[in-house]
Amino acid sequence: MINKLIKKIEETKAPVVVGLDPVLGYVPEHIQKKAFAEYGETLGGAAEAIWQFNKEIVDNIHDLIPAVKPQIAMYEQYGVEGIKVYKKTVDYCHSKDLLVIGDIKRGDIGSTSAAYAIGHLGRVQVGSRNCTVFDEDFATVNPYLGSDGVKPFVEVCKKEKKGLFILVKTSNPSSGEFQDQPVNGRPLYELVGEQVAKWGADCVGDTYSYIGAVVGATYPEQGKILRRVMPNAFILVPGYGAQGGKGKDLVHFFNEDGLGAIVNSSRGIIAAYRQEAYASYGPENFAEASRAAVKDMITDIQEALKTR
Amino acid sequence: MINKLIKKIEETKAPVVVGLDPVLGYVPEHIQKKAFAEYGETLGGAAEAIWQFNKEIVDNIHDLIPAVKPQIAMYEQYGVEGIKVYKKTVDYCHSKDLLVIGDIKRGDIGSTSAAYAIGHLGRVQVGSRNCTVFDEDFATVNPYLGSDGVKPFVEVCKKEKKGLFILVKTSNPSSGEFQDQPVNGRPLYELVGEQVAKWGADCVGDTYSYIGAVVGATYPEQGKILRRVMPNAFILVPGYGAQGGKGKDLVHFFNEDGLGAIVNSSRGIIAAYRQEAYASYGPENFAEASRAAVKDMITDIQEALKTR
Numbered sequence: 001m002i003n004k005l006i007k008k009i010e011e012t013k014a015p016v017v018v019g020l021d022p023v024l025g026y027v028p029e030h031i032q033k034k035a036f037a038e039y040g041e042t043l044g045g046a047a048e049a050i051w052q053f054n055k056e057i058v059d060n061i062h063d064l065i066p067a068v069k070p071q072i073a074m075y076e077q078y079g080v081e082g083i084k085v086y087k088k089t090v091d092y093c094h095s096k097d098l099l100v101i102g103d104i105k106r107g108d109i110g111s112t113s114a115a116y117a118i119g120h121l122g123r124v125q126v127g128s129r130n131c132t133v134f135d136e137d138f139a140t141v142n143p144y145l146g147s148d149g150v151k152p153f154v155e156v157c158k159k160e161k162k163g164l165f166i167l168v169k170t171s172n173p174s175s176g177e178f179q180d181q182p183v184n185g186r187p188l189y190e191l192v193g194e195q196v197a198k199w200g201a202d203c204v205g206d207t208y209s210y211i212g213a214v215v216g217a218t219y220p221e222q223g224k225i226l227r228r229v230m231p232n233a234f235i236l237v238p239g240y241g242a243q244g245g246k247g248k249d250l251v252h253f254f255n256e257d258g259l260g261a262i263v264n265s266s267r268g269i270i271a272a273y274r275q276e277a278y279a280s281y282g283p284e285n286f287a288e289a290s291r292a293a294v295k296d297m298i299t300d301i302q303e304a305l306k307t308r
Numbered sequence: 309m310i311n312k313l314i315k316k317i318e319e320t321k322a323p324v325v326v327g328l329d330p331v332l333g334y335v336p337e338h339i340q341k342k343a344f345a346e347y348g349e350t351l352g353g354a355a356e357a358i359w360q361f362n363k364e365i366v367d368n369i370h371d372l373i374p375a376v377k378p379q380i381a382m383y384e385q386y387g388v389e390g391i392k393v394y395k396k397t398v399d400y401c402h403s404k405d406l407l408v409i410g411d412i413k414r415g416d417i418g419s420t421s422a423a424y425a426i427g428h429l430g431r432v433q434v435g436s437r438n439c440t441v442f443d444e445d446f447a448t449v450n451p452y453l454g455s456d457g458v459k460p461f462v463e464v465c466k467k468e469k470k471g472l473f474i475l476v477k478t479s480n481p482s483s484g485e486f487q488d489q490p491v492n493g494r495p496l497y498e499l500v501g502e503q504v505a506k507w508g509a510d511c512v513g514d515t516y517s518y519i520g521a522v523v524g525a526t527y528p529e530q531g532k533i534l535r536r537v538m539p540n541a542f543i544l545v546p547g548y549g550a551q552g553g554k555g556k557d558l559v560h561f562f563n564e565d566g567l568g569a570i571v572n573s574s575r576g577i578i579a580a581y582r583q584e585a586y587a588s589y590g591p592e593n594f595a596e597a598s599r600a601a602v603k604d605m606i607t608d609i610q611e612a613l614k615t616r
Binding site for chain 1 (some may be wrong): 329331334340344349350351354379381382384385386387388390391392395410413414415416417418419421422423424426427432433434436437439441444449450452453454455456457475478479481482483484485486487489490491492496499500533540614
């Protein structure tokens with residue numbers, strides 16, 4: 001799947017992933033009204049509204065980008081109905097030939113991590129049958145529990161030719177509270193980065209490992225260091241746009257081949273119509289605003305990579 | 309909710325929580341067969357089998373213990389159907405007056421953590437309505453992302469009078485890989501423990517804070533230290549039984565008042581009928597075997613606490 005991701009990045013010239021992290025506040029009123037009229041102001045109504053919102057955005061951007069990254073929390077908060085729409089979104093994106101990075105940030109001890117890995121990336125045994133479940137292509141994983149927690153995911157990826165992005169240095173302001181703590185003179189995130197490189201050492205596709213890392217765009221200096229620590233890891237870079245990261249901050253996350261990183265924007269794309277720059281589209285044309293924002297993001301990153 | 313937990317521990321004399329972590333391999337064949345006959349060898353069939361398994365166990369143990377801890381991974385691996393049964397299990401345990409600790413180990417950046425917190429412990433706004441979703445009483449949280457990731461959970465707990473158990477030192481063999489790393493001469497888990505104490509400082513019920521911690525039974529020495537670092541935190545102690553922890557390992561997790569900790573066993577209880585000690589019950593009477601195992605566990609812990 002890492003080879004497919006790279007191929008799609010090369011085809012689209014867009015090392016970009018759009019975060020499908022819908023909250024009702026972003027969904028234009030006409031969509032909410034329609035969903036509530038049909039299902040009431042219920043979890044089902046909310047789920048229908050975010051589904052219609054997602055669908056229209058995906059229809060408008062799928063040809064521009066290689067992948068999307070639905071954040072499962074935004075679906076899980078609507079319970080079973082929300083999870084249904086998460087799955088529906090994964091399937092719909094696949095039908096549009098988009099790769100799907102499930103932003104699930106799961107991580108637990110051995111057998112429990114295995115259950116998450118099987119459910120999201122693999123197949124679960126039911127009697128004599130092997131069933132795929134959520135079936136994302138990649139998933140994000142939290143490494144705090146150590147190798148026991150990560151290796152079951154790696155095993156499933158080996159078997160199913162899928163991939164991971166393991167949290168190394170996250171984009172949020174307080175990520176340093178634990179991740180930056182000095183361990184024998186180096187920050188903890190470097191140690192985690194080294195482990196990512198080890199976990200992924202025998203998981204290399206044609207050029208890159210399918211065991212990647214998450215490093216926030218908001219920490220470009222750390223990105224520079226981690227790029228060297230994990231030369232074969234693909235880096236998923238959140239924090240572009242709404243969280244403050246800019247194209248020029250991103251160049252060090254990429255290797256000399258122009259590959260090795262994929263930059264995520266969520267709010268900045270899916271709620272573009274609420275920004276001044278795209279306000280002229282209006283709520284009715286929210287998905288066209290998203291398309292314009294994706295194009296601008298791609299240009300920004302391409303320019304930054306050219307002038308590095 | 310922490311006051312209610314303590315009251316129930318005192319009533320039952322059992323600082324014990326049973327992990328409802330069903331995998332199909334534990335479910336006796338007669339239950340699997342019946343579920344598959346009705347729903348086929350599908351995710352729905354698997355979910356039905358674990359639901360019937362859970363229900364019979366809960367019916368047989370609910371009067372002995374204060375709380376249960378369903379591990380959401382074991383449900384999530386069966387997709388939407390599994391998540392339905394997770395919710396059904398939470399509700400059924402509530403109907404039997406059991407407190408429910410959702411073992412979800414979520415943790416993300418600000419607004420995303422808020423979505424998890426709202427979905428599991430709070431209420432989500434849908435139009436003019438406020439809906440409860442999964443509605444557990446407590447949840448486990450992963451702290452790797454720092455305060456940004458934890459505080460949204462704390463805020464929801466304050467509002468809803470619910471509680472957290474934050475991962476500090478987990479029970480698995482490789483937990484030390486990052487958690488034990490020396491930070492300025494002390495292991496990282498101590499630093500995380502100090503933060504747990506800070507996050508919970510203004511969240512104290514009658515005696516204990518509702519911001520608690522997870523510390524594995526398999527690390528008694530670390531438990532001793534962490535008990536002092538977080539004097540007001542309730543500690544959820546996994547790793548008893550199947551993972552190797554024994555009653556005598558547990559005493560240091562408790563305070564002098566005999567409170568301050570609650571010990572989890574999952575496999576050791578729900579799959580008791582597969583152990584030699586309880587094999588005489590047979591698969592048909594698996595839930596009675598679980599009842600016997602709960603009683604033995606309570607006795608083991610009571611004895612250990614008496615002779616500390």
